[in-house]
Amino acid sequence: MMNLRTSAAVVSTSVCALALMTAPALAAENDRATVSVLHAVPGLTVDVFANGDELLPDFRPGTLSAPQSLPAGSYDLKVFRDGEGPRGTPAVQKKIDVPAGANATVVAHLSADGKPQLDAFVNDTAKVPAGKARLTVRHVAAAPPVDVRAAGTPVFKDLANPREASADVAPGTLKADVVLAGTDTVALGPADLKLEEGTSTVVYAWGSAADKNLALKVQSLKDLHSAPSGVHAGFGPDSGNDSRTWPGFAAGAALLGLAGVVAVRRSAARGRA
Amino acid sequence: MHTVAAAVFAVSGTAVLTCTATGQEPRLPVPAADFGPPASAGPAPSARPVRAAEAVAVPPPVAVTVPRAGLNAPVTPVGVRKDGSADVPANPAFAGWYRHGPAPGAPRGSATLMGHVDSRTGGLGEFARLADVALGDRAVVRRAGAPPVTYRIVRRVTVDRDRLPASAFARGGPPVLTLITCAPPYRPESGGYRRNLVVTAVPDPG
Numbered sequence: 038m039m040n041l042r043t044s045a046a047v048v049s050t051s052v053c054a055l056a057l058m059t060a061p062a063l064a065a066e067n068d069r070a071t072v073s074v075l076h077a078v079p080g081l082t083v084d085v086f087a088n089g090d091e092l093l094p095d096f097r098p099g100t101l102s103a104p105q106s107l108p109a110g111s112y113d114l115k116v117f118r119d120g121e122g123p124r125g126t127p128a129v130q131k132k133i134d135v136p137a138g139a140n141a142t143v144v145a146h147l148s149a150d151g152k153p154q155l156d157a158f159v160n161d162t163a164k165v166p167a168g169k170a171r172l173t174v175r176h177v178a179a180a181p182p183v184d185v186r187a188a189g190t191p192v193f194k195d196l197a198n199p200r201e202a203s204a205d206v207a208p209g210t211l212k213a214d215v216v217l218a219g220t221d222t223v224a225l226g227p228a229d230l231k232l233e234e235g236t237s238t239v240v241y242a243w244g245s246a247a248d249k250n251l252a253l254k255v256q257s258l259k260d261l262h263s264a265p266s267g268v269h270a271g272f273g274p275d276s277g278n279d280s281r282t283w284p285g286f287a288a289g290a291a292l293l294g295l296a297g298v299v300a301v302r303r304s305a306a307r308g309r310a
Numbered sequence: 311m312h313t314v315a316a317a318v319f320a321v322s323g324t325a326v327l328t329c330t331a332t333g334q335e336p337r338l339p340v341p342a343a344d345f346g347p348p349a350s351a352g353p354a355p356s357a358r359p360v361r362a363a364e365a366v367a368v369p370p371p372v373a374v375t376v377p378r379a380g381l382n383a384p385v386t387p388v389g390v391r392k393d394g395s396a397d398v399p400a401n402p403a404f405a406g407w408y409r410h411g412p413a414p415g416a417p418r419g420s421a422t423l424m425g426h427v428d429s430r431t432g433g434l435g436e437f438a439r440l441a442d443v444a445l446g447d448r449a450v451v452r453r454a455g456a457p458p459v460t461y462r463i464v465r466r467v468t469v470d471r472d473r474l475p476a477s478a479f480a481r482g483g484p485p486v487l488t489l490i491t492c493a494p495p496y497r498p499e500s501g502g503y504r505r506n507l508v509v510t511a512v513p514d515p516g
Contacts, residue, residue, distance in 0.1 A: 166390075166394060167390045167394060167396070167410070167479075168389050168390025168394075168410060169390075208410075234410040235410065235481075260481075262410070262481060264474070264476065264478070264479035265390050265394060265395050265396035265408070265479060266393065266394035266395050266472075267394075267395040267396070267471050267472060267474065267506075268395060268396050268398060268424050268471070268474065268490045268491075268492070268506055269395050269398065269471075269492070269501070269502060269503070270398045270424050270425060270426045270427055270435075270437065270490060270491045270492040270503075270506070271426055271427040271428050271435075271491070271492030271496070271502055271503040272402075272426065272428055272429060272430045272502075273428070273496045273498055273502050273503065
């Protein structure tokens with residue numbers, strides 16, 4: 038059984054989504070942010086402009102851009118049909134504030150009722166507990182609320198566009214599918230998700246239910262592993278009938294530890310002389 | 311150097327006397343002093359960690375020996391317990407390899423093997439012999455379907471159990487073998503042994 042850490046994380050659709058959700062600790066890191074862009078509007082090759090400059094030319098549906106380091110700040114994002122920018126009418130437009138240190142994915146996708154929109158999701162780059170993998174699902178499809186199931190058991194329930202849900206789960210291969218919330222009607226999948234220990238896997242459900250082109254897109258965040266909290270490698274002298282005298286050993290070890298420190302200090306002193 | 315060696319010997323002698331004075335005779339081997347650089351519980355090395363794909367390509371360890379110290383333990387893969395600590399095989403004759411980290415022979419990071427210092431019935435665990443290792447001892451890890459990896463022991467530290475050096479489970483940085491067991495004092499009221507013995511070895515191609 039999966040151990041769910043969180044239920045549903047809130048994704049704000051406001052222009053200051055990123056600013057609200059970023060911890061102050063990140064701000065001190067530097068003046069840059071890491072931003073990826075996902076194109077999740079079916080059937081529309083686009084050019085993405087940021088503050089009037091072309092950021093991503095000929096960007097095709099289902100494409101996730103490599104993470105880019107961008108100066109923190111406010112970006113006026115405009116998405117044009119291929120070749121129509123930057124002076125034409127954008128298919129979708131939004132001002133997004135990117136604070137320093139943030140790691141975010143900007144997603145051009147369909148709303149629940151099928152209109153193109155832009156949303157910024159903050160990627161959780163907190164360390165994953167030792168022995169776990171992080172799984173995040175983002176609903177960015179023109180579809181009603183859904184449940185996400187693992188091997189037939191709901192993991193995330195009643196997830197609506199454009200929200201996300203996240204949990205730290207056992208690593209391994211997960212057979213996941215997406216059903217209409219509260220039903221067994223499969224909308225998408227099943228698909229095998231390979232969840233690696235110490236990494237975060239972000240799964241986007243995108244496309245349109247009405248157009249029967251729902252699909253999954255996977256984004257991976259690496260190097261989030263933690264060390265185990267400790268190594269408990271002894272049962273103790275009380276665990277058996279053996280009358281071994283550990284206190285003496287302990288005293289010896291403590292004194293020897295002290296001796297070791299003295300030895301190191303002396304070597305250091307000699308090294309300086 | 312003579313002065314230092316003499317100081318260590320003198321304190322060892324005191325330790326033995328202390329034990330004897332209590333009227334109890336220790337049966338565990340009393341370890342020689344720790345050696346190598348002291349432990350530091352800082353952040354792990356920032357070098358690029360081993361990618362999972364690379365880790366998979368390195369075969370798992372099946373046994374570890376430190377011939378001079380008489381240590382010889384079969385190795386089994388282990389993960390993490392519910393409390394977040396690394397799992398250790400209940401059988402004290404075995405060592406556990408932390409399977410989420412690098413395997414011995416991987417190009418980067420720490421391959422970590424852990425074993426009990428004692429058994430439920432009061433006997434010694436195979437890793438109690440880490441008390442006997444000395445600077446320069448060879449450690450050999452046998453692997454499934456691949457040549458063994460030979461290491462040279464360069465360091466042993468005894469640390470509070472909540473202060474394991476970050477290098478012990480590092481996934482990046484230079485390749486090392488880390489051997490861990492428990493060390494006294496034993497405090498049953500606060501979860502058992504309070505310290506860990508951590509032995510570090512580096513690849514020894516010769």
